[in-house]
Amino acid sequence: MKILSAKQIYEADRATIKSQAISSTELMERAAFACYEWIIKRFPDRSRLFHVCCGMGNNGGDGLVVSRLLLENGFRVHTHLINFSEHRSDDFKVNLDRLIEMKALVTEVSGVADFPTIEHGDLVIDAIFGIGLKRSPSGFTKKLIQRINNSKAGIISLDFPSGLFSASTVTDKEAVIRANHTLTFQVPKLAFLLPDNQEYVKEWQVLDIGLDKDYLNSADCLYHGSDLELNKGFYKVRKKFSHKGSFGHSLLIGGSFGKIGAMVLASRAALKAGSGLVSTYIPKCGYTAMQSTNPEVMVEVDDENYIQYFNFKTNPTAIGLGPGLGTHLKTKKGFVDFFSNCKAPMVIDADGLNIIAEFSDLSELIPENTILTPHPKEFERLVGKWHDDYAKLDKLLAYSQQHNCVVVLKGAYTAIAHQGKVWFNMSGNPALATAGSGDVLTGIITALLSQGYTSLEASLLGVYIHGRTADLAVEENESIESFSATDAIDYLGRVYKEFV
Ligand SMILES: NC(=O)C1=CN([C@@H]2O[C@H](COP(=O)(O)OP(=O)(O)OC[C@H]3O[C@@H](n4cnc5c(N)ncnc54)[C@H](OP(=O)(O)O)[C@@H]3O)[C@@H](O)[C@H]2O)[C@@H](O)CC1
Ligand SMILES: Nc1ncnc2c1ncn2[C@@H]1O[C@H](COP(=O)(O)OP(=O)(O)O)[C@@H](O)[C@H]1O
Ligand SMILES: [K+]
Structure with missing residues (x-):
């Protein structure tokens, strides 16, 4: 079991898109579908409200797909777009259009006044940042993370708890999602295995999203998992x-x-x-x-x-x-x-x-x-x-x-x-x-x-x-x-x- 760096994960993505002749949008759909399946198995109750909080990058894109899949299958969903950047990734844009076409409940969060009311019993899907985070979240995004952490709702992070860095220590402990479950793609992430991060990563699950086997087999890794x-x-x-x-x-x-x-x-x-x-x-x-x-x-x-x-x-x-x-x-x-x-x-x-x-x-x-x-x-x-x-x-x-x-x-x-x-x-x-x-x-x-x-x-x-x-x-x-x-x-x- 290899523990890939963020750089290697992006390379594995590219290798997969090439070898399997799929688009990055299709790969995102596959990754988000794996999350959706896990979520509905664990939380099948259709009366529960899901707050899906999406950033502007591909992690946010995953969140948008999960929102759509939940809605198509009769779940109650409120999607929040965390508007921290002008720049939106291509696959984010494609999936936002799809969601809007469905007339889904989608609102923009650009300041504290837009924060959702999160009730006890709701579930928050954290798709704000994934492995692409470059600096600690600040401003209203940090405040939103604190609001989510202080709510009584369960928190499921897609791929990576937002605010955690993939190869260095957290600099602002108040700006990281404290996830109950993290659904991560293909390989465990080094950050999950370190005691300093135990407050942010509790239960975690690796979901197979079919990344290119040749790439995975040949990747030269410093870190590995020892399993059966x-x-x-x-x-x-x-x-x-x-x-x-x-x-x-x-x-x-x-x-x-x-x-x-x-x-x-x-x-x-x-x-x-x-x-x-x-x-x-x-x-x-x-x-x-x-x-x-x-x-x-x-x-x-x-x-x-x-x-x-x-x-x-x-x-x-x-x-x-x-x-x-x-x-x-x-x-x-x-x-x-x-x-x-x-x-x-x-x-x-x-x-x-x-x-x-x-x-x-x-x-x-x-x-x-x-x-x-x-x-x-x-x-x-x-x-x-x-x-x-x-x-x-x-x-x-x-x-x-x-x-x-x-x-x-x-x-x-x-x-x-x-x-x-x-x-x-x-x-x-x-x-x-x-x-x-x-x-x-x-x-x-x-x-x-x-x-x-x-x-x-x-x-x-x-x-x-x-x-x-x-x-x-x-x-x-x-x-x-x-x-x-x-x-x-x-x-x-x-x-x-x-x-x-
Ligand atoms: N094979 C796989 O595993 C697959 C992975 N996939 C998914 O892709 C995810 C990685 O996506 P990603 O590269 O787009 O990065 P992501 O984490 O969304 O963040 C980037 C955004 O955040 C911004 N930004 C950064 N720091 C910031 C800050 N402090 N404050 C504010 N903004 C900040 C940054 O803006 P920029 O710095 O560029 O201006 C950019 O907009 C990965 O975790 C997984 O969920 C699947 O979809 C497909 C298969
Ligand atoms: N939270 C934990 N999860 C898994 N293994 C643990 C945990 N805490 C301790 N261990 C394991 O228990 C063992 C404790 O060893 P050590 O500290 O030398 O204890 P002692 O001196 O009492 O024999 C180690 O193998 C360690 O990996
Ligand atoms: K996340």
Whole structure:
């Protein structure tokens, strides 16, 4: 799944018009028809009043077509032309003429006095600006956006919430539509995946408008989505004569007094994610807890309450390092010696990352293709503060390239960066915002690495299946609030079934 820039979307438009020998008006009709179908399925009540607010560009043109389709099918519609510019796009003009021919209710909004009265229960279709916005809306257009936001009506944005920029941060937060639903064309937009924009973009839906496949396949994108289709592409089906040695030996290193649970979760997740063998290297105080909760997992121990020696005998195919590790001075010292000499592929999480951040020289020693799994606070410790989400993405790309590693920046739409590209994970929901959820992810990714997936594949697939556990659980019988890290592990089996 590619995430095209606005420039590429305009190119895809042109390629489609050429290859399918259609006019831009026909493409607009197709796009708006897809929106219309979604709208009437979700809001079939014909007594409801639709306020369709149309700008002067092609986004406004989409709105005019939606107005016409709703009217033709017996819905109540009031179309408002938001008169912010003398210049009107060609397809806007064609569709305005069509609407006027129908004797539709169309009024111009050129100032506050023309604002519609929007009642509770009405629906606003926001077709003011799409991806063509160049500067923050001002004057009466900004005031109208505020009026719409403050109304009690539901808001559906066509393609893009008006006022949002496609490749930079919002400069005037009061001049952006806060949409309940956004119906976007063909591909997800980068702006939807960034936490700074969460107030403007809530639910969003990609509608297929049949843009040229050749263009979409060949477009070179910096940003991608990671979904079932992508992950199925490299998922390894187990062979009939495989044995446990075929699936590697994961070693999870971490835990400290009071934080043995992190290792119990990570090692159990590694087992359930399919690692052939799983070992843990933990402080002595965790021995009984580990053996009694995870009988399949082998245990080696270090000092009594924390790890400092890193002198395990296990010969792992992959190491997951960091859950519950703590930052005791002796742990830090042991970590620095171990980390610089480790030969097995590694996933570094939690305090492992904090130690790397504290000793900045360690970043230079990160072995090639190591996977780092920071949450935003841990990432900030590694790279310093950023002023907005775009600067954060720049830092993510730069750090992963500079150290030739995979960085899994966790959150909603976890961003996975490798060799100058970023993949946003499309599974998961806020149920995952729960203690130990990151430890489970470390276990899963380590298990995939040990089974022979590349670092990038293990990160993409691990993050995807981790997210799916929460999606399935919430679809079935869990609530977002009650879901726990243990539930994520229990759902792994159901998620794997979606791959076969
Ligand atoms: N393949 C697809 O995805 C398809 C996409 N389609 C649709 O096309 C949309 C893109 O259309 P678009 O290029 O005409 O731009 P749009 O967003 O309507 O805005 C441009 C207008 O806004 C104006 N303007 C800008 N900033 C302003 C400001 N601050 N304050 C005031 N004015 C401002 C600007 O004026 P200008 O700056 O040029 O004077 C111009 O008039 C896209 O989002 C989708 O809905 C479908 O129809 C077909 C298939
Ligand atoms: N709102 C959310 N939507 C989807 N996934 C989320 C959300 N919040 C957190 N997560 C996921 O939950 C996990 C939390 O990891 P982390 O912050 O390390 O937690 P912990 O330290 O408690 O284990 C990450 O994989 C993250 O992507
Ligand atoms: K819009």
